[in-house]
Amino acid sequence: MAFAKSLDVARNVDLPTPEPDSPHGPRRPYRFSTLCANVENPDHKDQYGASSVPIYQTATFKGVGGEYDYSRSGNPTRTYLEHHIAKISSADHAFAVSSGMAALDSILRLLRPADAIIAGDDLYGGTNRLLSYLQHHQGITVYHVDTTDPSTLTPHLHPKNNIAMVLLESPTNPLLKIVDLATIAKDVKERCPDAIIVVDNTMMSPALQRPLEHGADIVYDSATKYLSGHHDLMAGVITCNRDDIAKKIAFTINATGNALTPFDSFLLLRGTKTLALRLTQQSQTASLVANYLHSLGFPTLYPGLPDHPNRDIHERISSGHGAVLSFTTGDKDVSERIVAGTRLWAVSVSFGCVNSLISMPCAMSHASIPAAVRAARGLPEDLIRLCVGIEDSTDLLDDLERALIDAGAIRRTPQGVERVRTTIDEAVAKLVLGNQISQGEDVELQPHERQWVVSSPGKVILFGEHAVVYGMPALAASVSLRCYAIATPHLSSRTVGVHFIDIEAGDKEGGFGYEWDIDNLPWGAVPVASQASEVPLDLEFLEEISRVALPEASGSPACQASLAFLYLYMVFVKELESTARPSFTLSVRATLPVGAGLGSSAAFSVCTATALMLITGRISLPSPSNPGPSSSRQQPDRLPKSLADAVNVYAFLSEKILHGNPSGVDNSVAVYGGGLLYTKSIPSEGKEGGIVSIEGFTSHRFLLTDTRVPRNTKELVGSVGKQKVEEPERVGKVLNDIQVVVEKASSVLSGSGGKESLAALIDENHRLLDRLRVSHPSLEAVRQITGADPYNLATKLTGAGGGGCAVTLIPDGFSSSKLTSLISALESEQFTSETFRAYLTEVGGLGLGILSRHSNTSGLPTPPTHESPTDSNTLDTTFASTSKAELRGWIEALGKWAYV
Numbered sequence: 023m024a025f026a027k028s029l030d031v032a033r034n035v036d037l038p039t040p041e042p043d044s045p046h047g048p049r050r051p052y053r054f055s056t057l058c059a060n061v062e063n064p065d066h067k068d069q070y071g072a073s074s075v076p077i078y079q080t081a082t083f084k085g086v087g088g089e090y091d092y093s094r095s096g097n098p099t100r101t102y103l104e105h106h107i108a109k110i111s112s113a114d115h116a117f118a119v120s121s122g123m124a125a126l127d128s129i130l131r132l133l134r135p136a137d138a139i140i141a142g143d144d145l146y147g148g149t150n151r152l153l154s155y156l157q158h159h160q161g162i163t164v165y166h167v168d169t170t171d172p173s174t175l176t177p178h179l180h181p182k183n184n185i186a187m188v189l190l191e192s193p194t195n196p197l198l199k200i201v202d203l204a205t206i207a208k209d210v211k212e213r214c215p216d217a218i219i220v221v222d223n224t225m226m227s228p229a230l231q232r233p234l235e236h237g238a239d240i241v242y243d244s245a246t247k248y249l250s251g252h253h254d255l256m257a258g259v260i261t262c263n264r265d266d267i268a269k270k271i272a273f274t275i276n277a278t279g280n281a282l283t284p285f286d287s288f289l290l291l292r293g294t295k296t297l298a299l300r301l302t303q304q305s306q307t308a309s310l311v312a313n314y315l316h317s318l319g320f321p322t323l324y325p326g327l328p329d330h331p332n333r334d335i336h337e338r339i340s341s342g343h344g345a346v347l348s349f350t351t352g353d354k355d356v357s358e359r360i361v362a363g364t365r366l367w368a369v370s371v372s373f374g375c376v377n378s379l380i381s382m383p384c385a386m387s388h389a390s391i392p393a394a395v396r397a398a399r400g401l402p403e404d405l406i407r408l409c410v411g412i413e414d415s416t417d418l419l420d421d422l423e424r425a426l427i428d429a430g431a432i433r434r435t436p437q438g439v440e441r442v443r444t445t446i447d448e449a450v451a452k453l454v455l456g457n458q459i460s461q462g463e464d465v466e467l468q469p470h471e472r473q474w475v476v477s478s479p480g481k482v483i484l485f486g487e488h489a490v491v492y493g494m495p496a497l498a499a500s501v502s503l504r505c506y507a508i509a510t511p512h513l514s515s516r517t518v519g520v521h522f523i524d525i526e527a528g529d530k531e532g533g534f535g536y537e538w539d540i541d542n543l544p545w546g547a548v549p550v551a552s553q554a555s556e557v558p559l560d561l562e563f564l565e566e567i568s569r570v571a572l573p574e575a576s577g578s579p580a581c582q583a584s585l586a587f588l589y590l591y592m593v594f595v596k597e598l599e600s601t602a603r604p605s606f607t608l609s610v611r612a613t614l615p616v617g618a619g620l621g622s623s624a625a626f627s628v629c630t631a632t633a634l635m636l637i638t639g640r641i642s643l644p645s646p647s648n649p650g651p652s653s654s655r656q657q658p659d660r661l662p663k664s665l666a667d668a669v670n671v672y673a674f675l676s677e678k679i680l681h682g683n684p685s686g687v688d689n690s691v692a693v694y695g696g697g698l699l700y701t702k703s704i705p706s707e708g709k710e711g712g713i714v715s716i717e718g719f720t721s722h723r724f725l726l727t728d729t730r731v732p733r734n735t736k737e738l739v740g741s742v743g744k745q746k747v748e749e750p751e752r753v754g755k756v757l758n759d760i761q762v763v764v765e766k767a768s769s770v771l772s773g774s775g776g777k778e779s780l781a782a783l784i785d786e787n788h789r790l791l792d793r794l795r796v797s798h799p800s801l802e803a804v805r806q807i808t809g810a811d812p813y814n815l816a817t818k819l820t821g822a823g824g825g826g827c828a829v830t831l832i833p834d835g836f837s838s839s840k841l842t843s844l845i846s847a848l849e850s851e852q853f854t855s856e857t858f859r860a861y862l863t864e865v866g867g868l869g870l871g872i873l874s875r876h877s878n879t880s881g882l883p884t885p886p887t888h889e890s891p892t893d894s895n896t897l898d899t900t901f902a903s904t905s906k907a908e909l910r911g912w913i914e915a916l917g918k919w920a921y922v
């Protein structure tokens with residue numbers, strides 16, 4: 023009756039000491055291998071005392087109200103297994119399901135729409151695929167970060183981000199990167215206490231790592247691997263200590279019907295009995311193999327090697343180094359020959375089996391990813407993964423050595439064997455242990471595989487807004503406030519997305535993010551390409567995008583900007599094969615106030631058009647200038663006029679989407695920078711336009727006051743158009759008078775005579791705009807404050823009016839103390855819940871800019887190292903989290919910029 027006796031006392035966590043205690047002192051708790059070998063369950067007795075748990079191969083159970091009724095909901099063989107898994111995992115609850123992915127699926131069903139999840143950037147491909155699905159179909163946001171650095175999670179751990187789950191894996195596969203599960207769990211619990219920490223423990227199994235002991239809330243394993251150990255079944259297990267979570271998971275498993283079958287439960291239970299034995303042997307041999315390869319000089323990734331990155335962390339959270347290792351040879355052909363040359367090591371996917379396996383991730387599991395992208399992700403082409411089994415270690419080493427010799431990777435010498443060093447330096451450069459490939463200078467990336475960083479200035483119209491729409495000249499200059507964008511390629515998904523960080527979606531803070539399946543966009547409606555210097559806007563196509571891609575389009579700023587983005591993207595890539603259409607996310611930020619009359623839409627349009635044209639290869643950077651003597655190194659590289667002209671055509675098209683009937687002055691300033699006299703061409707009226715550069719602006723100081731009163735350029739331009747139709751004479755006269763003001767100001771500023779004072783012209787221009795009914799009480803308030811004693815300054819609205827910004831000329835000699843007091847007077851005024859905000863801006867600065875050399879490399883930034891669409895790499899994450907005040911400094915310091 024020993025069996026029944028131990029049943030009485032067995033607990034979930036440990037197989038307890040049999041009673042009574044030995045008279046010589048209490049027994050110590052059983053060790054792991056003992057726990058594995060003994061399958062007990064206090065709550066279930068076998069009627070015949072069977073030593074091996076029977077397979078209850080039945081779908082139904084007779085009777086009503088019994089413990090079991092239907093095997094989907096519960097089956098005795100599975101109950102035994104679950105109890106056993108809980109015991110060896112130090113868990114209160116365990117569940118067995120049909121595969122590792124089924125386990126993750128059951129866990130992810132804890133999420134609700136609008137929740138967010140943080141995951142690693144080097145996850146198992148199947149995990150990525152499922153997360154990507156949730157992102158596109160269930161409204162879940164996924165942030166991918168480099169989990170090997172716990173600080174990369176911090177910017178996301180903010181209550182406003184709705185972080186509901188953090189998904190970790192350590193070591194990663196096949197690069198064996200170590201993640202500090204304990205530190206991350208602690209950080210997450212401090213900052214987002216409700217977030218659930220989930221760990222995929224497949225690489226280690228409970229034999230070597232029990233993450234519930236390090237702060238994880240849920241752990242899952244693909245039991246197909248070490249837990250079963252024989253590659254004869256598929257299964258997944260989930261363990262946790264929290265009753266609330268266990269209840270929900272039990273519900274999901276029953277509701278979805280993915281519980282493990284009785285027969286597979288039996289096989290898995292049988293496999294787990296030898297788990298400790300197998301892993302001990304497998305890890306020992308893995309260590310021998312890793313040391314053998316390492317000693318020959320092959321760059322080798324194995325947490326047990328002394329120089330493995332974060333080895334100390336791994337040793338803190340686990341009790342062994344595992345049985346998977348990877349190494350490179352420096353030559354893909356050599357690696358292929360090695361893999362083909364082994365006999366004992368079978369070429370196969372998966373791991374954890376009693377038999378040893380060998381594979382080349384780049385030729386097998388990751389073959390679908392372009393070579394250059396794989397390299398940039400730190401997956402060297404010549405990487406070989408070894409999954410060590412239980413065979414005799416001498417046989418395994420012998421087989422490997424023979425394959426290495428036959429492949430030409432090593433040769434025999436009188437002393438033994440030595441590595442054939444062909445391209446060792448290259449190999450070392452390619453593989454940075456545990457990290458990414460060194461910034462990939464030898465990797466020729468295609469434009470759509472690169473990360474592009476661009477920027478463009480806002481503008482201030484000094485004279486001539488609104489009139490410029492009807493073919494009169496306007497005087498405008500760039501301002502130092504800018505829009506910035508980063509286009510980050512997706513490595514394996516078929517989506518394109520936007521992340522507008524500084525504009526809000528409805529009342530949801532934290533920006534607007536959206537992704538579209540490339541294949542679901544309305545490709546049939548894309549208009550035929552236009553070669554004209556001004557591309558017409560196809561309203562039907564615009565409507566079709568809106569209908570298909572933004573069905574809930576509210577006309578919000580974010581929806582409008584998304585429309586402009588998609589319109590340009592589709593026009594640019596329509597001609598490409600559908601699989602060649604680039605997949606990426608465009609993240610946008612602005613130090614410019616949006617919708618305040620300083621041309622944020624134009625700066626956005628220029629950034630978007632430039633990024634898209636770079637990605638699609640429509641424009642390219644000129645070859646970098648030679649560093650040359652140190653003085654010339656300080657100068658930014660210049661972008662050619664042909665590039666600027668090409669961008670301006672499509673920036674204007676985007677402006678038409680955002681703006682309705684733009685004159686083109688805003689996007690021209692945002693492209694060319696400086697100060698200019700701009701005239702729109704109106705072919706139907708035979709009016710030829712043009713852009714003349716004016717330097718005079720730069721010597722003046724201007725104060726911009728944002729009244730924070732929201733307004734809409736499209737509506738304001740439309741309202742002037744309406745007045746012009748209804749009252750052609752009155753409006754025609756005002757527009758002509760504006761033209762006269764502009765001409766006078768132009769001759770003053772270009773130094774070609776003109777006696778008028780700029781201040782008087784500013785006042786005059788404002789009065790004329792007021793007659794077009796585009797002023798606003800908030801703008802009149804700015805005029806009143808700036809025009810009163812002791813300031814006596816001239817101010818006019820700038821841009822479309824109706825709120826937004828006013829511009830004040832600050833004459834030479836205006837004291838800084840007066841300026842300070844003026845700014846504080848303005849900033850204590852308010853029309854909305856927000857007070858006015860004043861910016862003393864430099865005008866006439868640089869136009870469109872493209873980051874041409876990253877400071878870490880001689881080339882452009884490399885693409886991210888992750889697979890998923892909205893995943894951000896470090897650059898993207900910092901871009902999103904840097905404060906507005908620091909954004910300009912941070913982004914300009916990224917490397918060398920080229921400007922128009």
Ligand SMILES: Nc1ncnc2c1ncn2[C@@H]1O[C@H](COP(=O)(O)OP(=O)(O)O)[C@@H](O)[C@H]1O
Nearest residue numbers: 522579582583612617618619620621622623735
């Ligand atoms: N940083 C940005 N991110 C996304 N969209 C932007 C950004 N800046 C401007 N936009 C787009 O431009 C519109 C503002 O255009 P508009 O009303 O003309 O204002 P502005 O006078 O600043 O150009 C926004 O509603 C949005 O659609």
Ligand SMILES: C[C@@](O)(CCOP(=O)(O)O)CC(=O)O
Nearest residue numbers: 488619621684685735821822
């Ligand atoms: C009113 C107008 O002259 C300028 C509009 O500038 P903003 O969108 O308000 O920055 C219209 C235009 O030129 O397109």
